[in-house]
Ligand SMILES: NC(=O)C1=CN([C@@H]2O[C@H](COP(=O)(O)OP(=O)(O)OC[C@H]3O[C@@H](n4cnc5c(N)ncnc54)[C@H](O)[C@@H]3O)[C@@H](O)[C@H]2O)C=CC1
């Protein structure tokens with residue numbers, strides 16, 4: 001059945017999600033803050049509202065939408081991978097808090113938009129406490145080139161996509177310094193352990209991190225020059241400064257904000273996050289990529 005889909009954020013990811021829904025013959029309206037259409041008109045009578053704005057825009061968009069007429073049957077889908085700097089909330093928590101009576105679905109997976117744009121095959125996950133809503137979103141986006149799985153751990157799915165961005169910065173550094181395949185395998189594996197430690201502390205299920213939205217996205221992002229987060233790390237290892245890198249980066253590298261938020265919250269909660277800490281110090285120009293590596297290698301010996 002044809003559905004009415006409003007997509008908020010016409011950046012790289014919002015545009016690709018619009019193409020996928022259109023290809024399944026849904027009626028799609030794509031909203032950007034630079035465009036002529038109002039937010040209220042874009043979401044009018046929408047069956048689903050997909051947010052693909054970057055983290056810094058989520059609060060603005062939810063507040064603007066609050067005054068619009070949204071039916072309690074409308075499903076919200078969030079595709080943002082980040083953490084709110086003020087509250088450390090995830091995007092889906094912000095959407096749910098703003099629209100407590102609507103179902104909220106998280107969409108996240110190994111989805112480098114440039115590859116999907118080229119019609120290369122990919123898979124993703126739609127997660128919600130409301131399985132009917134997740135299945136509805138699954139059918140809107142599923143096709144022979146985009147395989148969509150449902151999941152009932154929205155927090156775990158969302159945190160997988162968010163936390164791997166920090167590891168992708170570290171992986172970019174690792175490749176930029178040409179540290180080799182063994183080092184990269186060690187980094188990504190220990191990175192996943194760090195993601196699981198944080199995620200389970202915050203209430204996500206451990207097994208979710210071993211699926212597409214965790215390990216899957218970690219592998220995609222840590223191994224691709226198409227990833228903006230990976231690019232940040234790679235270019236830092238090439239002795240560029242963060243402002244120089246960001247001046248030429250296409251789109252958003254969410255891992256930078258996520259690292260800052262994570263370091264604050266983990267400190268308060270006493271969660272050990274050694275890799276994130278080194279990424280933080282590197283981004284803050286407190287040490288060089290080589291020094292960050294040294295710090296990680298020379299930590300106290302411990303069991304795996
Ligand atoms: N590009 C990709 O491959 C993927 C990106 N994502 C996630 O999707 C989100 C968006 O990523 P991209 O589209 O790549 O970024 P982008 O930088 O290309 O687009 C961001 C969009 O957010 C909008 N935005 C920012 N602040 C706003 C505000 N205050 N009010 C209204 N709109 C605002 C921008 O206008 C733009 O349309 C990020 O959280 C990213 O991690 C998720 C999966 C894949």
Ligand SMILES: O=C(CO)COP(=O)(O)O
Nearest residue numbers: 109110111112227228229
């Ligand atoms: O989330 C992504 C792939 O799943 C996109 O990664 P970047 O934001 O690092 O480009």
